[in-house]
Amino acid sequence: MRQALDADVIVVGGGISGLACAWNLQQRAIRVLLLESAAQPGGSIGTTREQGCLLESGPNSALDTTPLIAQLLDEVGVAGERISANTAARNRYILRDGRLTALPLSPLEFLGTSLFSARAKLRLACEPFIARGAPGGEESVAAFVRRRIGIEFLDYAINPFVAGVYAGDPEALSVSAAFPRLHALEQAHGSLIRGYVAGARARARDPEKSKQAAPMFAFRDGMQTLTDALARRLAQVELATEAVGVAPGRGCQSVTARSMNAQRELRARAVVLATPAHAAAKLVSAFSSDTGAALAAIQYPPVAVAISAYPREAVRHALDGFGVLVPQRERRSILGTIFSSTLFENRAPRGLALLTTFVGGMRQPELARLNDDEIAAIVQAEHVALLGAPARAQFVRVRHWERAIPQYTLGHAARMAAIETAERRFPGVFFCANYRGGVAIGDCIKSADRVAGEVAKFLRDQQGAKIPG
Numbered sequence: 183m184r185q186a187l188d189a190d191v192i193v194v195g196g197g198i199s200g201l202a203c204a205w206n207l208q209q210r211a212i213r214v215l216l217l218e219s220a221a222q223p224g225g226s227i228g229t230t231r232e233q234g235c236l237l238e239s240g241p242n243s244a245l246d247t248t249p250l251i252a253q254l255l256d257e258v259g260v261a262g263e264r265i266s267a268n269t270a271a272r273n274r275y276i277l278r279d280g281r282l283t284a285l286p287l288s289p290l291e292f293l294g295t296s297l298f299s300a301r302a303k304l305r306l307a308c309e310p311f312i313a314r315g316a317p318g319g320e321e322s323v324a325a326f327v328r329r330r331i332g333i334e335f336l337d338y339a340i341n342p343f344v345a346g347v348y349a350g351d352p353e354a355l356s357v358s359a360a361f362p363r364l365h366a367l368e369q370a371h372g373s374l375i376r377g378y379v380a381g382a383r384a385r386a387r388d389p390e391k392s393k394q395a396a397p398m399f400a401f402r403d404g405m406q407t408l409t410d411a412l413a414r415r416l417a418q419v420e421l422a423t424e425a426v427g428v429a430p431g432r433g434c435q436s437v438t439a440r441s442m443n444a445q446r447e448l449r450a451r452a453v454v455l456a457t458p459a460h461a462a463a464k465l466v467s468a469f470s471s472d473t474g475a476a477l478a479a480i481q482y483p484p485v486a487v488a489i490s491a492y493p494r495e496a497v498r499h500a501l502d503g504f505g506v507l508v509p510q511r512e513r514r515s516i517l518g519t520i521f522s523s524t525l526f527e528n529r530a531p532r533g534l535a536l537l538t539t540f541v542g543g544m545r546q547p548e549l550a551r552l553n554d555d556e557i558a559a560i561v562q563a564e565h566v567a568l569l570g571a572p573a574r575a576q577f578v579r580v581r582h583w584e585r586a587i588p589q590y591t592l593g594h595a596a597r598m599a600a601i602e603t604a605e606r607r608f609p610g611v612f613f614c615a616n617y618r619g620g621v622a623i624g625d626c627i628k629s630a631d632r633v634a635g636e637v638a639k640f641l642r643d644q645q646g647a648k649i650p651g
C-alpha cells in the first residue's frame with residue numbers, strides 16, 4: 183500500500199532560491215510544501231522602515247540578468263512595484279590614496295582616469311598577447327587577474343569588486359567558479375579583450391545579460407516585496423518550522439520537521455534542500471558523509487551591515503553615485519558603502535542621506551563580530567574620513583550576518599561535483615541555493631528554474647505522464 187504523502191515536493195528553506203523553486207513547481211501543478219525555520223520568509227532578503235527610511239539589511243538591489251526575473255515578477259504580481267536605479271547612481275567610486283575616484287565609464291575616461299597609472303594602462307593594452315591559461319587547471323581570481331591584466335587592476339578594480347559581490351578574497355576564490363564568464367572568455371578567445379570585442383553581437387542578441395550590462399532594479403517598498411509575494415502565493419508554507427532530518431528513499435523522501443515543541447515526519451516524492459550549505463550539510467551527513475563534507479567545506483564569512491542616516495547638507499561628498507568600494511590596499515575598516523538614498527527614490531525623507539556600509543567579510547572577519555556600538559563607531563569614523571560626514575549619524579542600525587555569502591573558493595568545482603553525484607545516488611533529493619550557480623538574486627532565480635525543471639522531470643519519469651510539464 184502507498185504511504186500518504188504530505189506533498190509531491192518538500193522545499194526546505196524559504197530564501198529566494200527555495201521560494202522561486204517552490205513557485206515554479208506550483209506553476210506546473212505540482213503540490214509543494216515549503217518549510218522555513220525563521221519566523222518570516224526571505225532568508226538574506228529583509229526590509230524594514232525607520233524614521234521614514236527604508237532599510238535593507240541584505241541586498242539593496244538586483245540585476246536584471248535574465249528574462250526569468252521579469253516572468254517571475256509578472257507571475258506573482260509585483261512587476262508594477264519594480265523601480266529602476268537613478269541615473270545619478272551610474273558613477274561608481276573606488277577609494278585610491280584615501281580619495282574617492284570614479285571608475286571610468288568609457289574608453290576615453292579610462293585614458294584620462296587617475297585611478298590607474300600609465301603603466302597599468304599599458305599593461306592592460308598587452309592583455310591580448312598574454313597566453314591562455316592551461317585548460318582544466320584551477321586558478322584563483324587573483325592569479326588570473328595578475329597574469330592577464332596586472333597587479334594594479336587586481337588591487338584597484340578586482341579586489342574591491344570581489345569585496346562588493348562576495349565579501350570575498352580574490353586570492354581564495356576560484357576564477358572558473360566565481361567568474362565563469364570571464365574564465366570562459368579566456369578559454370574561448372585566448373584573451374578577455376579579444377573575446378569581449380568578438381562577442382559584442384552575440385551579447386546584444388542574447389536575452390541573458392552580463393552583470394556589467396544588466397539594468398539594476400529594486401522595489402518601491404524594498405527587496406522583501408518579492409519574497410513576501412512569493413510566500414503569499416504559495417499554497418503551503420510553514421514558517422518557524424525547521425527541517426532537522428532528511429531520509430532519502432525509493433520514491434518517498436522523509437523530512438523530520440520541528441516547530442515549537444512538536445516534531446513530525448513529513449513525506450514527499452522529492453525534497454529540495456534550499457538552505458545555506460552548512461545547514462544542508464547537517465541534513466545530508468546522516469545519509470551521505472561525502473556530500474555533507476563537501477557542503478560543510480563551503481566557507482561563509484561574517485558580514486555586518488550598518489545603515490546610517492545623516493542630515494544631507496552635513497555630508498560634504500556629493501554622494502553622486504552607487505557608492506564606494508574600498509580596496510584592501512587602502513587599509514581601511516570597511517568593505518564599501520552604498521549611497522542608498524541616491525540609488526533609488528524614496529529611500530529616505532528629503533534632507534537625509536542614507537548610507538549602507540559593509541564590514542568584515544573574508545578580509546576582516548573579526549570586525550564583523552564586534553558589537554553594534556563598536557561597528558557603528560567604526561563606520562561613522564570612516565564616513566567622517568572618506569565622505570566628510572559629521573561625527574555622529576542621526577541613527578545607525580546594524581545587522582549581523584554570521585554566515586553571509588558562500589565563497590566559491592578553489593576546489594568549488596569538486597564540491598559541486600560531489601553534490602551532483604549525491605543527486606544521482608539519491609534520486610528525489612535536490613540542492614538549490616546560492617552556493618550553486620551564483621550568489622546574485624538573478625542567479626538564484628535561474629538556478630531555481632533549472633532545479634524545478636529537473637524535479638518536474640524526475641516526478642514525470644517516476645509517475646508516467648500524470649504530472650504536466
Ligand SMILES: Cc1cc2nc3c(=O)[nH]c(=O)nc-3n(C[C@H](O)[C@H](O)[C@H](O)COP(=O)(O)OP(=O)(O)OC[C@H]3O[C@@H](n4cnc5c(N)ncnc54)[C@H](O)[C@@H]3O)c2cc1C
Nearest residue numbers: 195197198199219225226240241424425461616621622623
Ligand atoms: C548582506 C548581503 C548583501 C547582499 N547584497 C546583494 C545584492 O545587492 N544583490 C544581489 O543580487 N545579491 C545580494 N546578496 C546575495 C543574495 O541576497 C543571496 O545570495 C540570496 O538572497 C540567497 O538566497 P538563498 O535562498 O539561496 O539563501 P538564503 O537567503 O540564505 O535562504 C535560505 C533559507 O533557508 C532557511 N533554513 C536554513 N536551514 C533551515 C532548515 N533546517 N529548515 C528550514 N529552513 C532552513 C534559512 O532560514 C533561510 O531563510 C547579498 C547577500 C547578503 C548576505
